[in-house]
Amino acid sequence: MSVHFSAEDFDYPVRELKLGKPESQEWKLFVDKNQIKVYAWLDKETGLFQWKVFGEIEYEPEVVKKTLMDVDYRKKWDSYVAKIEMLESNNNLDIIYWDVKYGIPMVSNRDYVYCREFREVKGEEEEDEYIVILSKTYDSGKELVPPHKNKVRVEGFKQFMVLKKSKNGTKIYMHSIDRPGGKIPSSLINWAAKSGIPNYLGVVAKACQNCPK
Template sequence: MPRARPPPPPPRRMEAPPLPGFSEEQFRAACRELDQPAPAAGGPWQLLVESMGVRIYRLYDEQSGLYEYKIFGGLADCPPKLCADVYMDLDFRKQWDQYVKELHEKIYDGEKVIYWEVKYPFPLSNRDYVYIRECREMDVDGRKIWVVLAQSVSVPQCPEKPGIVRVKNYKQSLAIESDGKTGSKVYMYYFDNPGGMIPSWLVNWAAKSGVPTFLKDMQKACCNYSKNT
């Protein structure tokens, strides 16, 4: 008699790949930017605007047709640890950032992931982000520098929502240290691809006005932080 074939094995559960992390070199690279608060003259980075003590540079990204940004500035009367605490506090961010529609942190497969929906002006659709971030207090030759790194990730448990455009390519780094007085020196890098048809006036506004305004709002938030915690 022919032998019966064994039953097929049960289908294997497809596990999501582990979320990426950040390397030590990425944190140290952000620290080094504080020592060169202006890209080399004549290089690929171009000064876009200088406003309210903030200098914003941009670099054209040929692959996406968008720009990467570097921001150098300061926050008066805001010690670096306080700045880092305010920046990392998601619940408090909802109180002072008028563009936050939804913001929360969840754990997927043992990793902390942030969901963030940003309000866009009518008639544009809101954007949302799914990303990881990490904050480290660095010691660089006796200097204390707080560094925050963030980047978008793909998480199957957090699918796209109807009517909201998912930003799938987002990177940001932030380095903060004392200015030697009562405030902080700040370096920020960011790039995101908002997707869809974004008018050039909105992109320019976000870079020229939105970033300095954000830092000014964050400065106010630092002053109010102790009252709310």
């Protein structure tokens, strides 16, 4: 598999986790409660928000990592998953097919073919260790899963995630970029994201309780 992520892709989310907020002041604080902060930035080109989440989960980083990355376990805890499967895997780089129930009545499922890579990154201090998980649309001339006529294939998806051990469990950072396509009004997409994004860490934390060892 070719290289899909740059050194900066791995570095910048670590910087922001350490900072505790976005580096750019263009991001506006949207939610600040229960030790979770959600920042939003409106992409004027698409009319869609991007989101950055800072929070903490009361489980060890390895448990959180497995909960997030175990494809078979995700089928059990993520109610929006219609189908998810590993297409290719090589060391720390995976290619995954993901069929998502979009959560809006009468709206077709969205499906993704995306690559995911994780890396353990050392910080400046000896005790600083970060687990960085990067995902984005798999861009290749090789069509691994043909588009389905009843689903909308998503392009332009990116997600940057960082985990770091803390006194209470794991500090977590997520930057999410999603362009679900189709003819859904951007206002409806933004409304759905506003409803779901702040609750995401709670869903992950609950899933960590029953994560298989």
